[in-house]
């Protein structure tokens with residue numbers, strides 16, 4: 001199967017390399033020629049546009065920041081639809097608003113193109129290792145036909161339901177992660193202000209009910225004063241914008257998500273948008289006048 005790949009950023013580049021390692025033919029396209037050249041040196045063919053890929057491939061993976069980028073790649077000048085053939089499958093692995101996934105899929109269906117939404121969790125290290133978790137929406141038979149492609153990049157591929165369901169699962173994931181980091185930030189600044197060592201509090205509670213993957217990944221970073229991304233606040237802001245838009249459209253209240261969104265507004269205003277999302281703790285540190293960073 002020949003796979004086109006559009007969007008070779010932090011995540012897309014290692015994912016495309018894993019498709020090559022699994023034996024798929026890959027045609028690579030992104031805005032940066034140097035990145036296309038790097039993929040060619042790993043065995044890919046160079047693509048010149050979405051239309052070019054659509055004419056040469058059986059399926060196209062998009063791994064782009066947000067829905068306007070996906071729309072541009074699909075419907076823009078020299079976009080996928082300009083070169084598409086009947087039976088082409090679009091595998092959109094970007095994290096976008098599920099409402100947009102449904103609209104894009106409906107427009108593509110009129111042109112004989114099938115679409116699945118397959119966003120991922122797990123950051124760059126898991127993209128490199130090929131151990132991402134993929135949550136997939138779309139027609140079940142199309143998802144099954146594309147499962148070998150997804151499995152080449154992931155250790156878990158879960159079918160969630162019709163088109164848009166993958167992004168619903170992804171947004172639920174992002175709501176929980178953001179709220180969980182904020183809860184850790186609130187509790188650990190409290191502990192520090194009470195005069196208790198955050199590292200010892202972490203060791204004392206991580207094995208109990210409050211412990212979580214988020215706590216294990218993010219609290220040691222907070223204590224180290226390490227805000228190197230990982231997952232950037234500006235990308236998480238994009239996800240919570242999509243989550244709140246989708247939730248408000250159906251009157252599904254999301255007060256904690258909205259609170260984290262306001263914390264993100266503060267952090268973006270303070271120039272922290274490119275920090276890892278563990279920098280949520282900086283907001284609590286500013287409010288409480290204390291720092292959880294260990295003295296060295």
Ligand code: NAD
Nearest residue numbers: 007008009010011012030031064065069072073094095123
């Ligand atoms: P990125 O900004 O590093 O990469 C996106 C790439 O897409 C860039 O290289 C950009 O030049 C390219 N691009 C944008 N518009 C394009 C277009 N129209 N045509 C061709 N190329 C185009 O972003 P990323 O970190 O790789 O994230 C991609 C998606 O994965 C996002 O939706 C993000 O939320 C999601 N995600 C990221 C992570 C992470 O840890 N970085 C984890 C899980 C999910």
